[in-house]
Amino acid sequence: MGLTDPRPIGVFDSGVGGLTVLRALRSRFPDESMVYLGDTARVPYGTKSAEVVTRYSLRNAAFLTSQDVKLLVVACNTASSVALPALRASLGIPVVGVIEPGARAAARVSPSGNVGVVGTPGTIASGAYQRALVAERPGIRIQVQACPLFVPLAEEGWVQGDVPRLVAHIYLAPMRQAGIDTLVLGCTHYPLLRGVLAEELGPGVTLVDSADATADEVEALLGRGVAGRAPGGPGALRVYVTDTPDRIPELSARFLGERVERAEHVDIQAG
Amino acid sequence: MGLTDPRPIGVFDSGVGGLTVLRALRSRFPDESMVYLGDTARVPYGTKSAEVVTRYSLRNAAFLTSQDVKLLVVACNTASSVALPALRASLGIPVVGVIEPGARAAARVSPSGNVGVVGTPGTIASGAYQRALVAERPGIRIQVQACPLFVPLAEEGWVQGDVPRLVAHIYLAPMRQAGIDTLVLGCTHYPLLRGVLAEELGPGVTLVDSADATADEVEALLGRGVAGRAPGGPGALRVYVTDTPDRIPELSARFLGERVERAEHVDIQAG
Numbered sequence: 001m002g003l004t005d006p007r008p009i010g011v012f013d014s015g016v017g018g019l020t021v022l023r024a025l026r027s028r029f030p031d032e033s034m035v036y037l038g039d040t041a042r043v044p045y046g047t048k049s050a051e052v053v054t055r056y057s058l059r060n061a062a063f064l065t066s067q068d069v070k071l072l073v074v075a076c077n078t079a080s081s082v083a084l085p086a087l088r089a090s091l092g093i094p095v096v097g098v099i100e101p102g103a104r105a106a107a108r109v110s111p112s113g114n115v116g117v118v119g120t121p122g123t124i125a126s127g128a129y130q131r132a133l134v135a136e137r138p139g140i141r142i143q144v145q146a147c148p149l150f151v152p153l154a155e156e157g158w159v160q161g162d163v164p165r166l167v168a169h170i171y172l173a174p175m176r177q178a179g180i181d182t183l184v185l186g187c188t189h190y191p192l193l194r195g196v197l198a199e200e201l202g203p204g205v206t207l208v209d210s211a212d213a214t215a216d217e218v219e220a221l222l223g224r225g226v227a228g229r230a231p232g233g234p235g236a237l238r239v240y241v242t243d244t245p246d247r248i249p250e251l252s253a254r255f256l257g258e259r260v261e262r263a264e265h266v267d268i269q270a271g
Numbered sequence: 272m273g274l275t276d277p278r279p280i281g282v283f284d285s286g287v288g289g290l291t292v293l294r295a296l297r298s299r300f301p302d303e304s305m306v307y308l309g310d311t312a313r314v315p316y317g318t319k320s321a322e323v324v325t326r327y328s329l330r331n332a333a334f335l336t337s338q339d340v341k342l343l344v345v346a347c348n349t350a351s352s353v354a355l356p357a358l359r360a361s362l363g364i365p366v367v368g369v370i371e372p373g374a375r376a377a378a379r380v381s382p383s384g385n386v387g388v389v390g391t392p393g394t395i396a397s398g399a400y401q402r403a404l405v406a407e408r409p410g411i412r413i414q415v416q417a418c419p420l421f422v423p424l425a426e427e428g429w430v431q432g433d434v435p436r437l438v439a440h441i442y443l444a445p446m447r448q449a450g451i452d453t454l455v456l457g458c459t460h461y462p463l464l465r466g467v468l469a470e471e472l473g474p475g476v477t478l479v480d481s482a483d484a485t486a487d488e489v490e491a492l493l494g495r496g497v498a499g500r501a502p503g504g505p506g507a508l509r510v511y512v513t514d515t516p517d518r519i520p521e522l523s524a525r526f527l528g529e530r531v532e533r534a535e536h537v538d539i540q541a542g
Binding site: 040041042043047048049051052148149151152153155156158162163166167170243244246 | 311312314319320322426514515
């Protein structure tokens with residue numbers, strides 16, 4: 001790779017949640033071209049086994065490398081929690097997940113070392129955040145909570161009002177009792193519920209969004225000589241999905257903050 | 272087929288929701304052997320396109336016919352709403368869905384012909400219940416509502432209390448205003464929320480569970496010469512899932528009403 005590398009950054013997720021990570025990357029690196037793949041035909045990964053998620057992840061990565069990406073961002077907590085070793089072993093490009101950057105940021109900002117993690121059942125059960133937090137800061141205290149209703153709430157657009165408030169109240173009760181001072185949003189959908197979560201936990205608790213932390217790690221890699229520069233203008237963006245792209249304009253507006261009118265359907269047979 | 276036919280009845284669903292249909296079948300036909308396939312590696316179907324759901328359904332059916340089933344029950348509203356023509360065209364055995372029986376029962380029991388249907392976004396968007404209801408009873412008035420939060424509530428076991436009550440209140444408000452007298456539970460998960468839904472709608476509204484109506488249709492088919500008889504004792508049950516079966520004992524207790532300790536994993540590559 002030369003001093004600049006115009007090839008795109010590849011980003012995949014099980015669905016549309018990873019668009020919050022893409023949003024952080026687009027905002028931080030406006031010159032970079034990016035290719036996003038949402039495996040919407042097989043979403044969600046959070047309830048599936050490690051073996052199945054790894055198989056899907058390898059196929060997603062194969063599609064993105066066929067698009068000549070220079071760097072792969074796994075913008076899915078479930079896939080990051082189980083599939084990174086297999087991805088790194090099989091690809092010849094750098095692979096960045098969302099778990100380690102998020103855990104690192106949380107371990108760094110927590111004053112007391114009493115940290116909470118919310119995520120899908122798959123992410124929480126994998127123990128990946130717990131391991132990453134302990135590796136960053138031995139002696140850290142960790143409260144975890146699987147919150148399976150947060151994803152449908154975010155996708156339904158129910159991010160304010162009584163229902164998300166009540167659901168957050170129930171899920172976060174053990175966190176409040178344990179006196180956490182930092183909460184890791186361990187699922188890419190959860191930033192949409194940030195307002196409700198912040199309100200529920202109060203001003204003494206810092207929310208850590210893995211998307212920003214992941215952008216930090218990508219920045220470090222780009223600084224080592226893979227940064228691209230779009231020829232006159234912002235970097236291009238292509239969005240692919242494995243199911244029909246009908247809802248992408250609406251969901252991209254909500255999750256990415258820019259409306260993607262034309263997402264392309266791609267048929268990857270991932271078993 | 273002779274007067275009795277000992278081959279099993281095959282039942283598939285995208286996941287565990289179809290176990291409520293299996294429950295109705297087991298209760299009605301205790302002598303019949305049954306094979307259930309839950310496509311848990313690809314659940315949910317409700318947010319996926321007709322094309323993808325049809326492809327998955329054909330593979331599920333191929334697995335069950337390889338188990339020598341005599342009759343196929345599609346215990347999944349989404350698959351029943353889009354894949355029945357393809358299944359009937361490609362299989363040499365009777366295929367029963369859950370939509371037509373449910374619509375028929377609702378059209379029959381509604382005094383005023385003002386009927387509501389709740390289901391997943393995929394089922395509601397397909398218009399399958401609407402078409403089936405109109406075919407049964409021209410002039411019927413139909414209120415539909417997609418309720419994407421009901422499935423995660425049922426799987427989370429949050430079937431009583433403030434959260435499901437509030438969610439049901441929001442989803443069903445247009446139904447109450449329209450004065451429906453009958454509500455079709457157009458998703459196999461929804462019978463678990465029956466208590467909350469009945470409370471929300473009051474005693475003047477009849478809830479129609481497609482599982483019972485589907486058992487009626489199966490009964491009619493079995494009466495035409497395919498009924499089996501287990502040799503001394505209740506019919507055998509085999510349960511297969513495409514993801515790991517770890518949660519099946521717990522979920523089968525809740526959805527099927529009998530605890531299936533040993534579900535088998537089967538790897539069907541369905542793209």
